[in-house]
Each structure stands twice: as C-alpha cells, then as structure tokens.
Amino acid sequence: MSTLTFASRTLLGSLVLPGLLASAAFAGEKLVIEAGRVIVSPGNEILGGVIVIEDGRITAVGKRGEIEVPWDAPVVGGPDHVAIPGFVEAYSARGMDRPNENVDVAPFLNVRDSVDPINVTFEDYLRWGVTTINTQQGGDCVVGAQGRVLKPVGITVEEMTVRPDYGLVLSASPKRGKSRATQAQALRGAFGDLELYLQDVVTDAKDGGDLARREALYQGRDMEGEKAKGRAMGGSAWKVDGLELIPRGAIDEKWEPLLGLVEGRTKAFVHATAARDVLLALEVAKDNGFLQNTVMIVNGDAHKAAAHIAAAGVPVVIAGNLTYTENDPVTGEEIETDVIAAFEAAGATYALSSSDASSNSLWFRAERAIAQGTDPMKAFNAVMQTPADMLGIGDQVGSLERGKLGNVVLLTGDPLDPSTWVDEVVIEGERVYRRSEDVRNKYVFEGEEPTGIDAMPRTGEQ
C-alpha cells in the first residue's frame, strides 16, 4: 500500500466509498436489525433483540417476538451479532486537507471548506463504527474556524453534515510562535477587538454614518428577513448598548461567529492542553459569557487542573495519552497518572476523543481506558452518549433508544473481546459499511486487490 502514489490512493478511495454506499440505494425506508445482544446503551442490554428503523430513525427496540417487525423490511444481522450504538467522536480535526490556518483570530473560517469527503479518515471512522464526528479546526490557533458535525458517509460535505456551522474552536494553549502570555493577550484581545468593533458600528449608526449597512450592501450580503432586523445584544457577560440599531446582516462576517459565542448561540471548543492553560480558558469563557457552552479539549497534563474544570461545570474531551508521565522535580522519580481517573475523581464530565491518540478507533480508545481501570460502562459512555450530549445531539445519537437516529454498529461478538470486528454499520437506517465488502481490509488481510487496480499505473513501484 505504501508504494501507491497519492493519485492512485485518492482514486482507490473514490472507488471504495461509492462501493460501500452502493447498498444504500437499495435500503429503502425500513430496516430491521437482529442481534443476539442489543446494547441499547452501556449497561442496558437486550438478549435476542430486534431494532426497527424507519425513515432513518429507530421506531422500535426490543426482544424478538415482543415487538412488531414490519414484514416488508429487509433484515440484517443475526443471532451471532452484537448491536451497539454508533460511536460519537467528540472532537476531531482530521478529515480536512489541513487542520489549521495561520491567522491568529479567524472565526470567519469554516471547516466546510476544508473537509474532504473522500479522505481516508472517514473510511476509517466507518470501519471502526464511528457514526458521528464533530469536525473542528485544530488547536494551533487563537480563535479558529466554525466546525460542523458530520457522519462519515456522503460524497459532498452537505451530504455528510449532521449539524452545520456548529461550534467555534479557541485555544488557550500557545499556538506556534506565541508564548503563553502573548497567546492569552491575543485570545482576550480578540474579544476586546470585537467589543471595539461593535462599539464603532453602533457609534457609526448613531452618528448617521450607517457605514456598516452600506458596506454590507456593497459586499452583496443579504439583508432580508431576520438579517434586516436589529437585535439588542444577547449573552450574559458584557453588552454593547445600541446594537439593536444595527441590522444583523450588517455585522461583519469576520466578527459574527465570535459575537455568536458571546451571545451564547454557539458552542466553544477550547483547547487547554496543559494545566496552566485551563485557568485562562475558564477565565476567558467566563468573562465572555460562554462558560456554559464550553467544551474543553485537554491533554494529560491538564488533569492537575481537573478540580477547577469540574468546579466550573465544563465537560472535557480527553485527547492524547490516557496516562500522563512526568518526573518528580525533586527526586526525579517517574510518576504516572491515570488521566481518566483524575478527571473522574474531580467529578468532571469527560468524553474520549481519538485525536492525538495511538489509534483512530474510539472503540480501541475506550478499551484502553478499560484496560487501565476505567469502569467499562463509563468508558463506553465516554464514546457514545456523553459526547452526543456535549454536542447537543444527545437526543439524536449516542444510544439505540426509540426515536433516535438509526446509527447502529453490528459487531461480530462481545465489544470487549479483542477478536471482535465491526461487521456492519448502519447510519440513519442505511447500510453503509459491510466488512465483507471492505476493499481495503480485504487487500490488507487477504491480499485481494481491489477491482480495477491492475489498470492503474503504479508509478510508485518503478
């Protein structure tokens, strides 16, 4: 595989995904999933269960024979299978051409423009049973782009989208080229600049200049409907008086997403890699009124500030290693800390993310957590319902309850058994992945070359 050139890789990718999706066309509107065990949510299990999905949503879950199964629906799975909810990735900067921009404060960016639907990442997500992905900018920024929640199927970003324009990334950890203090200065400064901008806009309007409206019209920004109306500034932290004078459409797109954050309309994903960044992250969130909308992306070192995070009621996404290793500054002894245990002890809500981890698989990540002593229920919750709640879609995904989206992963056996594989993935009632048809897997495990590969020029092997 490694000898394939980029071109042939991409081509291969484009061959594979439509292949996987081919079945979707025949899926129809109903689907019945049978499984020896249906794990509705960690700890809530149905033996010999059936899941009925209609129009992409789960309409019934229960024991076989106890619930009504539509006669005309295709049936997948079987008694050997274990059905689990699709995994939910709480934060990921993968699947884009590049995860970061180099402009410090860039809330006007949108990952929509960077997401690459045929990126192998999404195929991997599917292979590992991840059905919902919160795709955001990476942490190398001060204020980053707007993100979106995706599912790993679709050939356009729109098709993949579960929740558009969702969340804004901020970083309390220094980006490249900044010291901690200058990062903090820039982060606070972003909101200071926003305030100044809004004040200027209001002053303009009061002075009769109305430059903002003219500028907006000049730029061709739509000023109809809701956008043509002015609204007093929302949010709880600070206000600029007179904002109601300004039609919302006249507010510069460069600042609008940040205003959304301050007004409490947007979720904030704040990077605080080290413990010392946590205080800054909390302070900025509090000062600008988005503390309750904040999810903190942390690495091992931040466990030292777990108590602060928990006290602020901010949920965390644990990226990076699950054990944190450092040397005692006095004795030089090596100290290992179980990061999950530290956050658990502090009472923080946590989700696990596969970013910066040793594997792309959330499933593996949960098992790592279990291996190091985390309660299996909690570990699986941290990759299912908890991240779903963090993303505000807890009523849509995260478990196999009635009414939620039909995101089901069929495993070949017990989720804790290392020989278990993801056999089939169903997203919103569509069969989107079958291991038996996974071309890449076949190539890796059985050496079977994908159809058409012979026709491709293998420039890499010359």
Added chain:
Amino acid sequence: MSLQHGTASGVLACLLVGSLAAAPALDVQVVKAGTIHTVDASGVIENGAILIEDGRILRVGTDIEVPPGATVIDYGASAVIVPGLIAADSSLAEGAPAERTAAPDLLALDGFDFYATFTESLGSGVTSAYITPARGRLIAGQGAVVKLGGDDPDARVLKAGATVHGAVDDSARRTPGYWTPPIPATVDVGLGIPEEQLPRSTMGAVLALNELLDGVASGERLDAYGPRAVRDLAALLKGGAVWRLDADMPQEISALADLAERRSMTLVISGATYAGDLAERLAELNIGVVYQPPMGPASFGSDNIGPDGKLPPVDTAARLAKAGVVLAIAPAPGAGLDDLRFSAALARRGGLSREDALEALTLGPATLYGVADKVGSLRAGKHADLVVFNGDPLDVSSGVLATYIDGEVVWSPEMSLGTAELGPGATLAGGERGAANRAKSMASRPATPVVLSVDHLYLGDGDVLSPGEVLLRNGRVAEVGTQVSRPGGARVIHAPAAMPGIIDCLGHLGLEGSRRMPSTDFDLTRIVEAGDDGDRAVAKAGVTTVVMTPRGESSSGAPMMAYRPASADPDSSVVDGLAALRLVWPDSDRSKSGARVRDLLEKAAKYDAEFAEYEQAMASWSPEPEVPNLTLPGADEEEDADEEEEDEDDDADDDKKKKKKKSKDLDPDPVTGIWLANFDFDGAEVGMDGAAQVPEDDDDEEADDDEEDDDKEGDDKEGDDDDEEEDSDEDSDDEDSDESEPLGTESLRMQIRLNADGSVEGFLRSAALSGELVAVSGSYESEEGEKQAKLALSGAPLDGEPFTFEGVIEDATVSAEAVVFTGTLAQGERSAEVSARRDSREYPMAQRPGPVVADEDDEQDSKSKSKDKDKPKEPRLDSKLEPFRRAMRGEVAILVKVDRADEILDCVAAFEGLGIQPVLLSASQAPGIAGQLTGRVRGILLDNSVLRPGDGLASDSPLARLQSAGIPVGFHSGAEEGAAYLPLMAAYAVRHGMSPTGALRALTADAAAIMAIDDLVGTLARGMSGDVVLLDGNPLDPASSVLHVFVAGREVH
C-alpha cells in the same frame, strides 16, 4: 465588560467555592527560634515565637502562650527566622514581548505556571516573586507578584496587575515596526508597510509615555499604540498598578524622575546602576528602586565595564538606602532566585547595612509592589510566609532549615533529599541500574547535613581545634575547621566538645552470643545484627565502632569485622568486613607454642610467593603474535573437553575424537565458556548480544564454509586458532551491539563450566539480578546424537532473591554458527526470555593448575598446543590464606594472643619473616620489653587488668610505657554491651599515669590504625566516616556525659 485580570481572578475564586475552598479546620501552630527578624517595629526578637493561625500570623513575641492543641516547632537557639524573601524581579513568567511598543494587556500571570515546582527558590528562602510579562518594550505588560508555593492558584496571586512593566533604557529601543497582514489582502487593500514605533531614545520614550498618559487622561484611543492600549492602561492604573520602568543611566533616571514629578506617577525604577548621585531626588519624589547589583555570576570572568569606561559603582544601594529610598534587591546578572541572598551580599559591598539589606529582600519589594499589607514582614495579620535559617540570613554560608508559606512548610531539607543529594554517581546508578537500585537508594537516603559547632574539637590524632566545627554530609565528614559552611537544611548543633567515635578494638557485640568459630574466609557481615537496644546503649556511650570477633579461639585464625553499632541501616553498619585476623600463639604444651601459627605463616608465605612469582612471570611474558587462521573449532574444543577429564589418556582421546566425528560433529561441551546476553525483565524485548542472531554478511558465511571443509579434512592441528577467529568475530558483534543496544535492557555475563558428571557450575554477573557476582550451579542434559540439549541453572545472590535460568541449547553441534542458549530467566515474580550467546569457550578457573603437582606435566603437554603457550598460570586462590596476603600488604591486621616476653619476641620475629607487624593481644609482659618491640608491632592491646601499674608506686603505667616507646595501644572491651565502658577505662588509665592525649589517641586514631581501619574511622578529617561524639566536657573526664552521637552521619536516638 471586564477583561482585566483583577476581576478574572475573583471570578475564578467564585468558581472554586464549594470544591476547593472547603472550610479547613483551624490550624494553630507556634514556631520558635533563637532569633526572629520581624523587619517591623518589633525589630529583632531573641528567643521568641510566632503564633500562626490558619496561615496568618496571629502574634510575634517572647511571651506567647501556646494555645491548647497547637503544634509547636522549635528550631533551636541557633536558628534565625526572617520573613519569606521576595524576589523583586524574576523571569519565571517571561515570554516573548508583544508586537506593540505599549502592550498593557500582556499579563505576566498568563505566562506563570502555577503547576510548576520552584523547589530551588523555596529551598533558598524565596517565597514570593515579582514576575515580568516580557522585557524589551516601553510598556511590556502587567507585572504581578505571586507566591512560589501553595496549592490554590488564586491564593498564590498577591497582586495581579501590580505594575505597568516597562523600560526606557537601551532594551526598549529595538522595538520593530508594527505590521499585521490585512484580511483579505486584495489589490485595493495591499499588504501595507510596518508602522514605526517609539522609542529610539530616552526623549522618544518620554514622549511616548506622555502621549499615553495624555490618552489615559482624555480617554482618546491613540491608534498608533493599538486600539485598546490606552483603555487597558487606564484600567491598569486605576487598579493601583505602579510604573516599574528599567533605567540604568543617570540621564534616564533623571528624565523619569522629572516625568514622575510632572505627571504624578507612582514610579519604581529598576536596574538603577548609576542612581547613586540622584538618591536624594528619588527619595524626595518617593520613587522606589529595584536595585540590581551591577555584577553577578554572569560577569565573573568577563570585563564588566560601564559606559563610562569604568567598573560600575558598588555603593549605589548604600547611597539610596541612606537617602531613604525604598529599596528592593533584584537577582544579580546571571543569578537565579536561589541566589537572591548572594545578590544582597553583592549589594552590600558598597556599605549597605545588614538591616537595610534584609529589608530590601522582604518589606522593600512588598512596599514597592503594593503587597506590604500581606507579606514582607512578620507582623500580626500578615501571611505566615517565613524562612528559618541555620545562621545569619545575610551570611552567604548559612542555609535554610525550612520555608513556610501561609503557615505550611513548603520546603524542608527532607523534601529535597532525593537522589539529587546522593551526588552524581548515585543518580547515574539510578539511571543505569533501574528501579531496583533506585528503590534501594531511596531506602538508604542520607541524613540531613549537620554542622557540629564545639568549643573544643578533638580530632583524634592528638590535635584539638578550639573552637572547631565539623560538617557531616552523606554519612561522612565533609569539612573540618574552625568554621565550616552551613549548607541549606543543615542542622547546627552547639556543644562544649566533640571527638571521633570511640573504637573498641576487640568486642563481641553484634553476635548475639553466638559461639560459632568460623574460618578466616567466613564473611562475618552475614551474621551480624546491628541496631538493637544493646547496640544503641553502646553507641550512646560514644563507642561507634566495634571490631567484633566471635568468642572462643582458633589456632587457624578467626576473622574480625569492624562494625558500627546502632547504625540506621545494614549497609552502613559495616565499617570493614574483614578488619583483622586473630591467632593464638601459646599452646597448652609450651614447647609447641607458636608451632601452628608458624605453620600457618609458612603456608601463607608460600602462597604469597606463588603469587609473587606469577606476577613477576606475567610481567615478563608477552603473548605470541596471533596467526590469523580460518578453521573450525574441531580439535581444539575437544581438547578443552578433554582437559576436564584429566584421567583420560591420549589413546582414549583419539578414539573419542573419531567417535565424535562420526556423530555429526556434536560438540562435547557446548556449555563451558563465557556467555553474554541482554534481556529485559519488563518487556518482550529479547536479544542476544547485539546482532549475533543473524549472520552478519556473506563474507562470514563463506568463512564458515571454509571451516567446514577444513573440518572434513580432519585438520586438527590447524584448528588451534579457531577460538581467536571466533573471538574477533564476536568482538565486531560487540561493537555493533554497542550502537544498537536497546534502551532499558540489562546485560548478563556468565562464566560456566561443564563437569564430567553433567553438572554445571560457574558465576554470573548481572546488575538486574544482583549487585555482586553470583555463584550459579545447575545441570546439563543432552541425548546421544541429538542436537538439542537442555541446560538449567540457578543461583542465590546474597542481596537479592534466588533466580533460575532454564532453557535449551538449540544447536549443540560444533558447526553451529554460534552456540545459543535460549531460556527463561526468572527471579521472584519477574521473568524474562533470554538468549545467551557463548562469547568464548574459555573458563579461566577451570584451567588453573590444581594443588596436585602430579598433573602438572599432562597439563603442560596439553597446554603446549594452546595459544597461550608459556603463559604463566595464575596460582589457585585460597580464600583462607588470602587474608594473610592482605595482611602482608598491611590491609588486614593480625592479632596474636601472646603474653610471655620470650614468646612475644619469638612471635614478632616469626611475623617479621613475612613482613607483617602483628598486633599483640593480652601481651602483659610487653611493656617490659617495649624497647625491643618498637617498630616491629602494629600495636598492643593489653588486658584490662593491667590498665594500672603493678605493685609499687614508682612503676609507671604500662600503657604509657608502650606509648612512650612509640608503640600504639588501644582499648578493648572483650565484651558485648561492656563496650560502653571504654571511655571509663581510658579515664582510669589516665588516672594511673597515661597521658590524656595518649588515652584519647588510644580510643580513636591509634585504635583505628592498629585495626587497619584508619582510612575510615578514628579521626575527624575530610572523607572519614561521620562518626562523632558530642560531649559536655573533656572526653576523659568520667563526669562528662555524651550529648549526641552520630553514626555514619545520623544521630543515634
């Protein structure tokens, strides 16, 4: 909107209520010391105490009643308490400067790591520090004052926006132009050019400051400084921040002073090297100074010439203080926070008084930065931040005993006594030998350093220092002199007198009444038990070394071991595992007196001669030049095997060879030799020594082919050098492996020998298993004609758990590329898969000539074929006679019990033949012939019954007579707990005419010399064991009592 940090920390505090700030129980403690510098109206308090409640000082004074339930900590009369030191400047939070020339929104607090550990600073008494946001800008940002210890980040911030931190000196004049990329950069917008920023000169700086102050006054935005600069600056100044500007030169300082006067700024000038002439003006304008001594560690060894071409002035601090300027001292150039006191000492060179210097380290900076209501002096209501020193805090030689922040001990010597204190060697061992060793070193952590300061220091060798001091560190005497250094954490103990630990030249303490009489090669350290009550009683009497020997007598010699009763751990209890041997000269049949000793000496002499001969031969022998030869092991190896079976005659040998040839080249002995392996107890990483697992390259394989051909031709003779060929191959392997050796692996080297009966014995060395060479034994099984053979080994190290090493030799044929033994090494619960490779077929021990002379010819015959032709053979090591050899070199004393004058002379003469000076034991008639013994004996131990002269007043003390003849004497108890009376014996001998100096020597230095342990104990000198006795009077006055006893640097309690 609140972007200022002041509110932010309040916000955080709110967040923490409930989880972190749970109401702690009221914690009351009283800290006492001989001297307390309050740096307050109370001045210096002698023998006072500080009452601390819940992290705050409640009272300071001499008349403090200890409230019930309070913890009382008394640091003793020599301790000095001062307020926690405040570093007036630090780079703990310093980062890159902002792009703008005025960046009042750059917060030092953001750059500070509350989760970092500041052990060194705390360990030198610095409890708080001013942190700079950045340097090199007119307004670099907001400085802050933080504490360097404590758990809650919010409680550690003394003042968030303490200063407008900036500079008008040279450092601020290199601010680059300001430029930000326009977004989007279109044709219309363009990329733009950088805007020039002030200042480039002092007047530029003053202009910019004036503009900004105007902006603050008018509320104008001043876009040239950034849209938010004025607003942020105004908020900062409103919050009570002072201007803290760097200025060194008189014109800069003077310009700032004028500006401050005109604009009513609260100004602190930092640097201020040339502020001396302006001292009066600064005082008048109430401008504070953070003074940085112009020289420091960074300027040592360089030309530190100021702009005027001269060395910078040193009297600035003194002049400023004299004029009444509030002064703070910043660390000197190149000095860290832990050198803050040293920086103060530098500032004092120009005449700054001690009081002013101490104030400049405490209350001065607290006042300048507006935190004097919380810290800076010891006064009721302030934070209980204090430092306990073991001497004058401004004396550079004194050290810290404890550092408190908010009433909590944040540093004490015990906290730092990790591996660091063990010195670089120990750290290395920790790194190299892994966890086991580290655990061991942690268990035997050294005691805290101790300074013993006494009026009379008896050094042991007869000299007395009055007064004198000893520094004990890491179990040893680190310094001796009239004044020694007081390192951080050192406890200072004052006493009237001190002497080296007393040595009992012969006692039985530690054997717990055992009467077993072991032979001279027995290791007494294996049975000694130290540290029980009896041992402590002896130690408390001042006897710190007992040369211990089993009761009873042995004509073949009994071993004697020097050990420390009541030492803290088994390791330090042994002074010398074999200090001396004890013999008996007289026999019940007097005509046979000394016969057995003579016998023994004769044997020893012969034994020594063998070695002497060997050494001489070795010196003149040079190995034959090696002839490179590419042949197979074949014949030579078989010969090796044959050597094991010495009874075989040549014919049989030949037969056997043929037989073996037929049986597919089976190696008769794939075991004997030196084996190497690397392994890893924790991981699955397995490896032989480097790359030996695979054939290195084609050349090698070819060579092997050649060898096989050779072998088929049966070219026995040419096989001689095969070993070497193999060796050289292996050598290159070793080199490879040096590079590729995986981290964390342990190496193993074993040398084993196959005996005729299939048993295997030998030695193994591996740091992971044991610190010492371990004897291993086991068995070797091979089926007739089978290539594979089993090998099982086991060993029991003295310092670790027993281990086993079992596995198979896959290919035991002669043609095997390398003989590899793959198996499992298990020790306790650990185990590892190990592949060991035979590096050499040699087993040096096995080829040594045995004691039987008859075999010598055969030996030589077979040897003549070997490569080491003519190589001298090392004599067999006789562990029982080895001590005698050491005695001949003077490393081990030999005690001989002999009493009658004629026998004494016989005995001495007999030993003289070997060049040994014996120690005469119970030699009651020796004083009479003292003159004849001078220079011929190592020393004499008399029975305790002859401590006093015999009949008649005229006769003098026998001990004195011996001493005056130049013969060292010692005291011995011959008992167990009775050793405690040794000082009294000496006093009694003094009563009967022995000189006090001589008696003291006999208790210490001479005793050590007699017992051959004078390199470790007996005197107080650098490097000697830290065995010291502190007394309240003359050591030889029976009325004197022992105050403290230190054994190996630790006090015996």
